[in-house]
Amino acid sequence: MRGWLAVFAVTLGIFALMTSELLPVGLLTPLGAGLGVSEGAAGLMVTVPGLVAAVAAPLVTVATGRIDRRVVLIALIGVMGAANLASAFATSFALVLVARFLIGIAVGGFWSLAGGLAVRLVPERHVGRATAVIFGGVQTASVLGVPAGTMIGDHSGWRVAFGAVGVLGLISLACMVFLLPRLEPRRSIALRDLPEVLRTNTGVRLGIALTFLVITGHFTAYTFVRPNLIAGGIEISHIGALLLVFGAAGICGNFIAGALIAKRLKQTVLGIASILAAAMALVTFLDGSLIVTGAVLALWGLGYGAVPVTLQTWILRAAPETSEAATSLFVSMFNLSIALGALLGGLAVDRIATASAPWIGAALVAVTLIALRPRAREAARGCLRTRGESASESICSLGRPTTKRAGERAR
Template sequence: MDRVEPSAAAEAASEHVSLKRWLAVVAVAVGTFLVVTAEQLPVGLLTSIGGDLGVSEGTAGLMVTVPGLVASAGALLVPVAIGRLDRRIVLLALISLMVAANLLSFLAPNFPVLLASRFLVGISIGGFWALAAGIAVRLVPSSHVPRATSIAFGGATAANVLGVPAGTLIGGLTDWRIAFLTLSGLGLLAVAALFVLLPGIPATGSIRLGALLALFGNSFVRGATIATFLLVSGHMAAYTFVSPVLRDVSGIDEDLIGPLLLVFGAAGIAGTFLAGAAAGRNVRVTIAAVSVLLTAVLALFPLVGATAVTGVALLILWGLAFGGVPIAVQMWILKAAPDHAEAATALNTVVFNLAIALGALFGGLVVNGASATAVLWFGAALTVLTFLAVWSTRRA
C-alpha cells in the first residue's frame, strides 16, 4: 500500500495525478455523501416513522437533532482524540460505524432504540466530515487542490440536495426501514472502495483543542461560521418538516412528496454549480445573495405556496438557494484560514452540524406549539440575519 507524504511539497514536483488518486478522492466524496445523507435521511420519512412508532412529527424530528448534536461534538473532538493515527484507518472505522448504525435503525423495535442508533450515526458524521476535505487535498498536488476540494465537498452538497429526496422516494415506494437498510448496504460498498483506493495517510501533526477554538479569533473564520450557522439552522428548521409543509400548506398528496424532493435535489445541484462559480469571484456577495433568496422563499411560502403549483415552484427555488450553501461557506472558510485547512474545516463542521441539530430541535418545538406555517417564518427569521452577518465583516 502506498502512502501520502506528510508534506504536500513532496508531491508538488509532479503535476500528474494518477487515476487511482482521483478515484480515492471520489471515494472520500462518496463517503461524505453517505454520512451526511445518514444524518438527514429521516427528514422525508418523519410522517411514516412517527406513525409506525407512535410519536408525533415534532418528536420524530429528534432523529435529526440527536445526530446533529453528536456530530458537532464529534467534529470537534475526533480530530483531537485521534492524535497521530493514520487517517486512512480513522476513515474506514468511521464509515463502518455508519453502516452498523443504519443497520440498527433498520432493526429498531421502538423509538428509543432508533434514537440510540442515531447517536452512533452522529459520531460517524462528525469525524468523517471533519477529516474528509483535509484528506482529499493531500491526495493531489497543490495545483489540483481546488478541484479535489470541490469533489470532496460535492459529496456533502449532493447529500443535502439529493440524498434525502432519494431516501424519501425509497421509503415511500417500500418502507422507511428499507431506506436505512439501503444506506447501510451502500456504506459497505464505500468501505470496500476506501479500503482499496485510499493510501496510507499519516498525520501531519496532532490538533489541539485550544488551537482549533482559537481560529474564532480570525474575523473571517468567525464571519464564515456565523453565516454557516444562520443559513443551515434556518433551512433545517423548515426543511426538517418539509413533508408536513407540502401536505398541509400546499395540499400535495404524501405519495408525491418523494418525487418532488428529487426535483428539489436537482435544483440544489444546479445551485451548487452556480454558487461555486460565483463564490470563486466573490464569496461574500454569493453568500449574501443566497441568504436573500432563501429568506424570500421561506417567508413567501405560507403566503403564495397554498396551491400545488406555487408550492412546487417555491420548492424548486428553495433547492436552488440552499444548494449553494455548503460549497459557498466551505470556500469562505478555506480562504479565511488557508494554512489551517483541517482545523478550519473541523470547526465549520462543528457549526454546520450544530445548526442542523438546533434548527431541527427548535423547528420541532414551533411545529408542536404552533404549525407548519409558523416554522417557515421562523426559518426565514434566521436566514435573513445572514445578510447582516456577511456585510458586517470586513471585505477580505
C-alpha cells in the same frame, strides 16, 4: 488515476454519511407513526446526530491525531453502515436514537478529517477540483440523497430506506478499503488550537456566525417540509418527486455558486440568504398546485445548493494557514446548526403550528442580510483582519488574495 479513485471513494463516504444524517427529514410522518411518536419528537432523529457530530468533529480530529487517517475513515464509515442497519430493524424509538447517536460520531469525525485529504490524494494542480468533489458529497446528499431516500420510504417503507443507506455505507467502506492509500497523520492539532483560531481570526468568526444563521434557519424549515407540503394540499405520493426537484435545483445552485465565489464571495452569501428567506416564506402560501410548489422548492433548492461550497470556501480563505482547525470548527457549527434547526422546528410545530417552522427559518436566514452588509462595507475598507495583521495582510479581502499572499505567489 488511483488518486482520483480515492477521491471518489471519500466522496461516496461523505454522501452516504450526510444522507444518513438527513434521511428522516423526508420520512417524519411515517417514522412518527411507525414508532409511536409525534412528528416533532421524530425530529430528534435529526437533532441527536447533529448535536453529536458537532462535538465529535473536533474531538475525533484531536483524539485520532496519531492514527492513520485511512484506518479512522474506514472505521467511521463502518459504524455508520451498521447503525443504519440497526435502525432498520429497531423495535423502539429509544433504540433508533442510540443508532442516531453513533451516526453523529461518524458524521462529525469523517467530515472533519476528509476535508483536508485532497492535497494528499492528487497532484497539487488538481487539489482545488478534488476538494470541490469531496465536499460535493455533502451537497449531493442534501439535495439528492434525501429525496431518493424519501421515494424509497414512500414506496417500500421507512425501514427499507434506512437499510438501503446502511448498505450504501458498507459499499463505501469496501471502496475505501481497496482504493485509499495509507494516510499517516502529518500534523495533529490540540484542543487549545480551536479557540485560538476563533480568538484571532475575524473572518473565521464571521464565517461561523453565517453558518449558524443560514443552516439553523434552513433546517428549522426543511426538517418539516413534508408536513408543510401536506398542509399546503400536496398529496403524499407527490412529495418524493417534489423533493427531487429541490435536489436537481440544488445541484445547479452548487455549480452556479462555484462560478461566482471566486470573485464575488460576499455577494454570493447575500444572494443565498435572500433566496432562502423568500422561498421559506413562500412555502406557507402553497395552495396545492404542483407547478407552483415545484417552482418554490426549485428556488429553495437553488439557494441551499450553493450553501456548503460557499461557506466552506469562506472558511478556507479566512484561515489558509490553519485550515484543519478552522474546518473542524466549521463542521462542528454546521452540524450543531442542523440539530438546533430540527429542535427549534419541532418545538414550533408541536407548540405553535406547522406553518410556523418555515417562518422562523426565514427570519433566521434574514438576519444574515443584516449581519453581513455592515461587515461587507468594513471589508471593502480593509477593516476585517486577524489580530496582529496589517490591513494589507488581512482577510478583509475575502474573495481575492491578500496583498502579502499575492506577493508571495508572484515571487
